[in-house]
């Protein structure tokens with residue numbers, strides 16, 4: 001039997017691979033970087049489980065899936081192999097400066113979250129006065145980590161979520177970044193509420209992104225959640241849905257929320273409603289959602305209707 | 310004092326590089342001095358890559374050189390291993406009110422373009438929907454003979470070929486003064502003096518300072534989307550096309566690597582100001598927004614400054630003793646004019662007494678991993694590991710780029726397209742910077758104080 005390919009060995013990919021192999025499937029787990037863990041490498045709550053899973057599973061590091069001439073290939077030091085199927089666990093993308101409405105000069109010192117993290121994990125310093133733009137669990141963790149190497153660390157967001165716990169050494173501010181200034185290295189940010197001297201800006205506003213849409217996504221490639229428990233749970237639900245036999249459930253989604261997994265089968269026992277914060281009406285019943293909500297899928301359900309209240 | 314060289318070229322932009330390449334391949338000893346850390350970091354890094362047909366006003370030097378350059382391009386670029394993508398330009402009417410303009414302008418444009426060998430035709434709404442289903446347009450004038458090329462690829466191939474032919478390059482060196490005598494030229498620079506028999510001032514935005522002229526720079530902002538929106542260069546039709554080239558607000562420009570550029574816009578500028586302002590972006594979005602159905606994701610904006618002369622034409626002239634050729638005001642269509650412009654400079658130097666041999670051909674370039682994959686080949690070993698999955702750039706490609714002269718992260722990006730795909734470098738910039746830091750102990754974005762990490 002062909003093995004199932006999991007692309008990306010962050011917490012979601014690792015946990016998914018474990019779930020699949022627990023159910024007797026043969027799994028291959030490939031990772032482009034030289035170590036497993038992905039964004040969860042800075043997450044103290046995920047560290048233990050990432051280490052345990054990494055030691056239990058065989059992670060093929062230094063292997064990257066790419067699209068070339070219409071095919072998907074795994075490229076590595078051993079050459080190229082064609083990909084026939086697989087599950088995408090390649091994580092979030094951070095929105096670009098242009099998408100966040102930041103214009104101005106194009107100096108050095110503006111980083112996407114993952115690039116900043118890669119440099120930090122290699123032991124390099126990315127700046128003295130660093131601004132993480134986009135407040136969420138990961139940017140807070142990054143800010144804490146930055147405190148070790150940088151003199152000042154700011155966390156900026158146009159709508160700073162009140163429930164987010166930010167350590168007092170990190171200067172959290174409600175602000176919108178409009179321009180970056182700097183010839184050579186970044187020197188200043190122009191905000192809606194004034195100016196801020198800074199020599200590094202880390203773009204930390206995330207969005208799920210599946211670079212290979214012909215394959216099903218899991219974890220941050222599919223949904224915007226921030227808790228490691230939510231990622232692990234989503235991987236479990238994904239596997240239940242993948243492996244059971246049943247007809248597809250008709251889905252109707254309206255508003256700023258998402259259902260996971262899609263396509264959903266009637267045999268899946270649960271599903272997730274993902275939403276930043278607010279009220280969702282699911283098949284007529286109202287629910288409070290903060291991040292995500294896992295709901296049972298009663299046997300025989302043929303249609304799920306979700307909308308923002 | 311360094312030298313004497315046959316020719317000293319000031320400026321390693323597309324223009325200086327073309328001239329250095331054409332001279333060196335004909336046996337001249339050439340030195341190029343460049344104030345930036347690498348070749349192509351001036352105007353030549355921020356343009357739109359369009360090979361134009363002609364430029365209004367007709368009869369201007371820039372129009373004549375663009376026409377010759379256009380016709381020479383394919384063969385000239387092929388010798389360097391670069392293949393421009395030939396495609397038509399469409400001047401489109403997107404509302405019923407604009408349709409009469411198509412008929413009104415057509416006879417004039419047919420006279421302009423047709424007479425100079427560029428095919429021109431009317432395109433009906435139905436034909437347009439077939440060719441460009443992603444556009445909201447009712448009719449168009451089609452002009453054939455345009456092309457787009459990857460500006461970086463061409464710039465770096467020129468640099469490599471010039472070096473291969475023996476041209477010497479001095480980076481981070483600024484020319485301060487060009488002094489000519491009966492015997493030749495002495496160039497005072499930030500790194501001491503150079504002597505040569507002849508000199509070419511191809512200093513782009515700063516050539517006016519060395520030539521005693523004064524430029525009136527014009528800024529142009531472009532935005533980039535992550536998908537191909539059309540198979541033609543597209544611009545809204547307007548009456549101004551009778552008097553000005555279509556550069557005023559630019560166009561919708563497909564790129565050879567599957568992106569789309571909107572622009573360049575046009576505004577008064579300052580030589581040093583390559584910032585992108587929100588109003589520039591808004592202007593482009595409102596100009597083209599309703600023309601395109603599926604746009605894709607907005608990746609970035611960038612700005613270039615055109616080294617425009619007050620008369621808005623290229624200026625190519627001798628110094629009093631004809632030892633120096635000054636090039637001032639080489640704005641758009643400078644990239645189009647390259648092959649013709651370089652030969653014209655060679656002629657001017659020959660008329661001043663420089664003798665040249667027959668041209669040699671450069672070696673073909675080494676293919677990138679992306680190109681090998683497209684040809685069904687693979688790369689093994691540590692060098693085959695991929696850093697940028699969107700643009701399929703390997704560790705080997707990065708090392709090769711450095712081997713070929715990249716000393717900065719921008720230099721690596723421009724040569725390999727690392728980080729230029731839909732994910733804009735999320736998964737590769739940090740790792741590539743770390744790789745360079747480990748190999749060289751430091752890494753900058755583009756030289757100077759543009760350090761990335763320490």
Ligand SMILES: Cc1cc2nc3c(=O)[nH]c(=O)nc-3n(C[C@H](O)[C@H](O)[C@H](O)COP(=O)(O)OP(=O)(O)OC[C@H]3O[C@@H](n4cnc5c(N)ncnc54)[C@H](O)[C@@H]3O)c2cc1C
Nearest residue numbers: 320322323324344351352353359484513529613643644645
């Ligand atoms: C927004 C924009 C869009 C454009 N689009 C197109 C297009 O689509 N098609 C087209 O044909 N053309 C286009 N152009 C025009 C084209 O980009 C230029 O004509 C061309 O790049 C000019 O090349 P250059 O070598 O003269 O200038 P540069 O690339 O600026 O080269 C000059 C070099 O000289 C160096 N230098 C300056 N002073 C000194 C000194 N004192 N000592 C040493 N070195 C020095 C600079 O650092 C620079 O590298 C566009 C231009 C702009 C600005």
